[in-house]
Amino acid sequence: MEIAIEVKELTKNYGEIIAVNHINFEVRKGEIFGFLGPNGAGKTTTIRMLTGLSRPTTGTARVLGFNVESEIVKAKKYMGVVPEASNLYDELSAFAICCLWRSYTGFLVINAKQGWKSF
Numbered sequence: 001m002e003i004a005i006e007v008k009e010l011t012k013n014y015g016e017i018i019a020v021n022h023i024n025f026e027v028r029k030g031e032i033f034g035f036l037g038p039n040g041a042g043k044t045t046t047i048r049m050l051t052g053l054s055r056p057t058t059g060t061a062r063v064l065g066f067n068v069e070s071e072i073v074k075a076k077k078y079m080g081v082v083p084e085a086s087n088l089y090d091e092l093s094a095f096a097i098c099c100l101w102r103s104y105t106g107f108l109v110i111n112a113k114q115g116w117k118s119f
């Protein structure tokens, strides 16, 4: 079966702190995968690396075959993340927030009269 997420020896250091220590795993397409661990285990740091918010110190990760460092823009077109804390800006309208996110990804268009479109 096709591999959706492939992580090899992924590591993230913050100075002396080893946040993620040479982890390896694969998630197959269509698989429901639970990513669990105690506080401080490195879950958020790993997700941040997979979504391009943080660069790995060493190791590699691919999402749908795209390298999360060199091909992150392509990878992000196929990713959706529900963060534990809201990423919304209180001072912006819902429409403005959607337009802002579209400007990041380039694949979502919102037309207030015609509804949602994507390309």
Ligand SMILES: Nc1ncnc2c1ncn2[C@@H]1O[C@H](COP(=O)(O)OP(=O)(O)OP(=O)(O)O)[C@@H](O)[C@H]1O
Pocket (backbone or CB within 6 Å): 014, 017, 018, 019, 020, 037, 038, 039, 040, 041, 042, 043, 044, 045, 046
């Ligand atoms: N920006 C940072 N600078 C320094 N250390 C960090 C940073 N981000 C995370 N860490 C450290 O890296 C380790 C892993 O943190 P991370 O937030 O990834 O864990 P977690 O598994 O998501 O924890 P939790 O279950 O509490 O959300 C912790 O020791 C944390 O203090």
Ligand SMILES: [Mg+2]
Pocket (backbone or CB within 6 Å): 043, 044, 045
């Ligand atoms: Mg966390």
